[in-house]
Amino acid sequence: MPKDETFWNPYRLIPVQDTISKKRPLTDEKFRANSGRIYCTIENLTPLFIGGNRNNSQQFLISNGKHIIPGSSLKGMLRSLAEIIGGGCSVTDSNGQFNRTYTACNKVDSLCVTCRMFGMMERGRGARVHKGKIFISDALTREEKPETKLFDVQLFSHGTRHEPFYRTPQTGRLDGKSRKFYFHQPKRKNSALEPTNIQKFVDKKNAILPGCQFEFEIDFVSLEKFELELLVYILALEENVDVIIEDGKIPLKGPMRHKLGYAKPLGLGSCRIDLNKIEYFAAPAERFSSLGQTENIVYERDALKTLIKTLTHRFVSDTSTTMQQLRKMMVWDENDPRDFAYPKNHWFNNASNSEKALKHI
Ligand SMILES: [Zn+2]
Structure with a gap:
């Protein structure tokens, strides 16, 4: 994906929002208006591998005889999306290494939106914990025995990090204002994975083939309006995006999809x-009978569609650089013509490439 090459690096850096607002999380037990449960299905579009078995690193994670995606994996995926879209701190950066604006939250009564929603723990002595307001179950397969295939996975690890690849594209600097994100690769739906030849190591993984469905639930408690809207958006995303990748003028069209696992x-x-x-x-009922709502309210089918449209409107109509770039990363277009690969060793060893950045999207 560097400039002047035909292939595309598999990742890009997406700029996060410019400002982060922090406040005390609303946790009042009496505030029930935005508490509830979301029932979801997740289906893989390319091979999927989730590890974690103690004695068998080739095997997809199994618990009580069933293939599962742990809630913690789903939480990690959703949290990083919320961080980019909603304006969250950089949880792994406790010192504000590159940019103090994004220093990880460290006070339970002054939290960014992702820490309010997903939880955080203070550092140091007497550390307090905010357990978060979103609880995600493990996702269990519907099928008894999902179809799997043993893949040779050859991952690469750079000896040295090519710094220009990690600069925020919009500022051209290493300023902590962007996060790493991976493109979809619809061509890799069923094919064996191609090796790269940089310090490769080969790993065998028994991945689940496309089309497997898992079910999970998300419980949410005392969410404020913006937090609920953000939660529903990072799950539902958008069904129709139409973008043009700047370099190469490549038009892509389709729904936005997630990316998970190994x-x-x-x-x-x-x-x-x-x-x-x-x-x-x-x-x-005993405390809030005057409010009238004493039964759970359920949204399904058309009513659910309308509700999702209302709740996600703020983000769907957002044309900020963050959202535009994110749409280009998350669009799933079966006709995406690009080939993805990492540059080979000789590319990194060539001094004339030392300042080369990635192609613009
Ligand atoms: Zn935070």
Whole structure:
């Protein structure tokens, strides 16, 4: 993906929002209006591998005899999306290494939106914990025995990091204002994964073939309006985006899809999430009878579609650089003509490439 090459590096850096607002998380038990449960299905569009078995690193994660995606994996994926879209701190950067604006939150009563939603723990002595307001279950397969295939996965690791690849494209600097994100690779739907030849190591992974469905639920508690909107958007995303990749003038069209699990640079882990039902929990009748809502309210089918449209409107109509770049990264277009690869060793060893950045998207 460097400039002047025909192939595309599998990743890009996406600029985060310019400002982050912090405040005390709303956790009042009496505030029930935005508490409830979302029922979801996730289906893989390219091979999917989630590891974690103690004695068998080739095997997809199995718990109680079933293939599962742990809630923690889903949480990690959703949290990083919320961080980019909603304006969150950089959880791994406790010192504000590159940019103090994005220093990880360290006070439970002054939290960015992602820490309010997904939780955080203070550092140091007497550290307090905010456990978050979103709880994600493990995702369980519908099928008894999902179809799997043993892939030779050859991942590469650079000895040295090519610094210009990590600069924020919009500022041309290493300023901590962007996050790494991987493109979808629809051509890799069923094909064996191609090797790269940089300090490669080969790993065998028994990945689940495309078309496997898993089900999971998300419980949310006392979310403020913006937090609920953000939660629904990072799950539902957008069904129709139309973008043009600047370099090469490549038009892409399709829905936005997620990416999860192992070997994302090699095209694994593209997934679609469907929301099947949203249920708002009723206020406890004895305390809130005057408000009228004493039964759970359930949204399904057409009513659910309308609700999602309303809740996600703010983000769908957002044309900020962050959102435009994100759409270009997350669009799933079966006709995407690009070939993805990392530059080979000789490219990095060639001094004339030392300042070369990635192609613009
Ligand atoms: Zn934070």
